[in-house]
Amino acid sequence: xxxxxxxxxxxxxxxxxxxxxxxxxxxxxxxxxxxxxxxxxxxxxxxxxxxxxxxxxxxxxxxxxxxxxxxxxxxxxxxxxxxxxxxxxxxxxxxxxxxxxxxxxxxxxxxxxxxxxxxxxxxxxxxxxxxxxxxxxxxxxxxxxxxxxxxxxxxxxxxxxxxxxxxxxxxxxxxxxxxxxxxxxxxxxxxxxxxxxxxxxxxxxxxxxxxxxxxxxxxxxxxxxxxxxxxxxxxxxxxxxxxxxxxxxxxxxxxxxxxxxxxxxxxxxxxxxxxxxxxxxxxxxxxxxxxxxxxxxxxxxxxxxxxxxxxxxxxxxxxxxxxxxxxxxxxxxxxxxxxxxxxxxxxxxxxxxxxxxxxxxxxxxxxxxxxxxxxxxxxxxxxxxxxxxxxxxxxxxxxxxxxxxxxxxxxxxxxxxxxxxxxxxxxxxxxxxxxxxxxxxxxxxxxxxxxxxxxxxxxxxxxxxxxxxxxxxxxxxxxxxxxxxxxxxxxxxxxxxxxxxxxxxxxxxxxxxxxxxxxxxxxxxxxxxxxxxxxxxxxxxx
Numbered sequence: 001x002x003x004x005x006x007x008x009x010x011x012x013x014x015x016x017x018x019x020x021x022x023x024x025x026x027x028x029x030x031x032x033x034x035x036x037x038x039x040x041x042x043x044x045x046x047x048x049x050x051x052x053x054x055x056x057x058x059x060x061x062x063x064x065x066x067x068x069x070x071x072x073x074x075x076x077x078x079x080x081x082x083x084x085x086x087x088x089x090x091x092x093x094x095x096x097x098x099x100x101x102x103x104x105x106x107x108x109x110x111x112x113x114x115x116x117x118x119x120x121x122x123x124x125x126x127x128x129x130x131x132x133x134x135x136x137x138x139x140x141x142x143x144x145x146x147x148x149x150x151x152x153x154x155x156x157x158x159x160x161x162x163x164x165x166x167x168x169x170x171x172x173x174x175x176x177x178x179x180x181x182x183x184x185x186x187x188x189x190x191x192x193x194x195x196x197x198x199x200x201x202x203x204x205x206x207x208x209x210x211x212x213x214x215x216x217x218x219x220x221x222x223x224x225x226x227x228x229x230x231x232x233x234x235x236x237x238x239x240x241x242x243x244x245x246x247x248x249x250x251x252x253x254x255x256x257x258x259x260x261x262x263x264x265x266x267x268x269x270x271x272x273x274x275x276x277x278x279x280x281x282x283x284x285x286x287x288x289x290x291x292x293x294x295x296x297x298x299x300x301x302x303x304x305x306x307x308x309x310x311x312x313x314x315x316x317x318x319x320x321x322x323x324x325x326x327x328x329x330x331x332x333x334x335x336x337x338x339x340x341x342x343x344x345x346x347x348x349x350x351x352x353x354x355x356x357x358x359x360x361x362x363x364x365x366x367x368x369x370x371x372x373x374x375x376x377x378x379x380x381x382x383x384x385x386x387x388x389x390x391x392x393x394x395x396x397x398x399x400x401x402x403x404x405x406x407x408x409x410x411x412x413x414x415x416x417x418x419x420x421x422x423x424x425x426x427x428x429x430x431x432x433x434x435x436x437x438x439x440x441x442x443x444x445x446x447x448x449x450x451x452x453x454x455x456x457x458x459x460x461x462x463x464x465x466x467x468x469x470x471x472x473x474x475x476x477x478x479x480x481x482x483x484x485x486x487x488x489x490x491x492x493x494x495x496x497x498x499x500x501x502x503x504x505x506x507x508x509x510x511x512x513x514x515x516x517x518x519x520x521x522x523x524x525x526x527x528x529x530x531x532x533x534x535x536x537x538x539x540x541x542x
Contacts, residue, residue, distance in 0.1 A: 007058045008077050013127065015051035015084055018044045020123050022091050027116050029098060030109060038095040045092050052085045076198015080126070083190040090187060094180050097173060107174050108155050115151040115181050118144050122188045129195050138199070141192030142206040148185035152178050207294060240266060244304065255304040257289055264298040266428055267291070271300060273427035280403050281335050284424050305423045307414035311449055314459055321459060324415035329470045331422040336435055336474070339403035345434050346398040347486055349493040350390035356497045357382070363500045367512055385519040392522055393489055396482045401432040408438040409445040436483065439471045440490025448498045448511060457542055464540045484533045491539070492518040514539055
């Protein structure tokens with residue numbers, strides 16, 4: 001965020017000038033007990049609204065007419081403007097309260113005026129913060145929140161004590177005024193975050209920035225001397241945000257590290273998962289640079305791994321995709337051989353599916369059919385099919401446990417074409433389990449991709465077939481006779497449960513039908529046919 005966009009910056013300056021006038025008039029009204037000052041404060045609101053609208057219009061035109069990618073900087077301006085307009089409306093509310101009531105006699109003027117002066121100081125820092133080459137002033141704006149909130153909290157505590165002794169309407173009104181000033185502090189914090197976000201290239205809260213600052217300092221990266229740029233790289237289904245961290249002096253694709261933020265439980269599991277992979281199969285997982293926690297949130301900074309995920313390989317060309325699959329199969333064989341245990345691990349595909357039915361029906365309520373009958377033809381409910389398949393699952397011979405990824409989707413596997421190496425990411429679910437767990441997830445993660453070009457769907461079909469055949473070969477070499485049955489159950493689970501991530505109704509129905517087909521097919525085979533069971537190959541076709 002800088003003065004690269006003079007028209008937008010001009011609108012912001014006008015907005016700030018009128019907002020400062022609005023705040024100063026409120027300060028004068030409280031200091032001098034002057035009702036006319038409150039009217040003067042209220043008169044600025046129309047000017048502020050106009051400046052805000054002007055900024056938004058100019059920002060829109062700039063994005064439309066700009067050939068460069070300045071969206072992050074412009075969005076920083078917009079975020080600041082929205083926060084300032086919110087602050088103006090909070091000031092307006094306080095002025096109305098002070099006009100219509102007389103809470104001034106109960107206000108601790110010294111504390112209130114000190115809090116409002118800090119608020120004014122914060123507004124004065126905004127322009128220098130935008131013009132500055134570093135983030136020091138932006139952080140100073142954010143840190144003013146704590147001072148203002150402390151002053152307000154002390155006064156509110158005093159009011160609460162007085163109200164316990166005697167109820168007074170004026171005290172209640174005074175509490176409202178102080179509480180509103182406390183809200184203003186939070187809004188000022190949002191202003192500071194908006195300036196920081198515009199400079200970094202992605203929206204980031206001050207707590208997140210401080211976590212990032214702490215983690216980078218552990219890499220001997222001095223933010224005071226070196227500026228960084230962060231850009232979004234996705235969001236996991238568990239709600240974690242993923243950003244690439246690059247030096248501002250380098251090209252954006254020259255990423256220094258990956259910064260991941262989210263629930264502490266998830267990120268702690270991932271940290272442990274990465275560390276465990278380093279013990280069991282060194283080199284497959286990224287290196288953890290730092291782990292920071294605060295309350296129920298945490299941040300993880302880890303190595304940026306080169307390579308493409310398999311959903312990207314799918315769009316490249318068939319040879320690169322085949323090379324990636326061959327490298328993956330070789331790597332999986334090594335991992336399974338290195339981590340195999342004598343302990344056998346039964347699958348739990350049907351119990352997993354049963355637990356996810358409510359989430360599936362929340363997205364696709366039309367899937368919740370309780371069984372249909374037309375003449376003598378009956379279609380059992382999904383719940384009944386799951387119960388029948390669960391009985392079959394209990395009878396199957398478990399495979400020897402190996403260490404698996406646990407969330408083996410196409411976007412969690414990286415293939416470096418130049419090095420011919422495979423790496424894993426997003427490892428919070430890694431554990432000892434039946435290898436069919438990972439293979440069935442991977443096959444369906446290919447199928448559910450929202451790619452409908454016939455050539456791409458052909459590659460998806462061939463990739464699914466190749467994954468299944470690789471598993472079958474491994475099973476044969478290891479005398480695993482129930483591989484096909486377990487994979488059928490795993491695929492049924494993954495086809496049906498993955499519909500909750502697919503909003504395209506036709507695509508979701510196709511996945512549901514494939515899952516149901518497998519469950520119905522399994523329910524019709526005799527125990528004598530288990531050893532000769534073959535997965536229906538038409539399953540891979542659209």
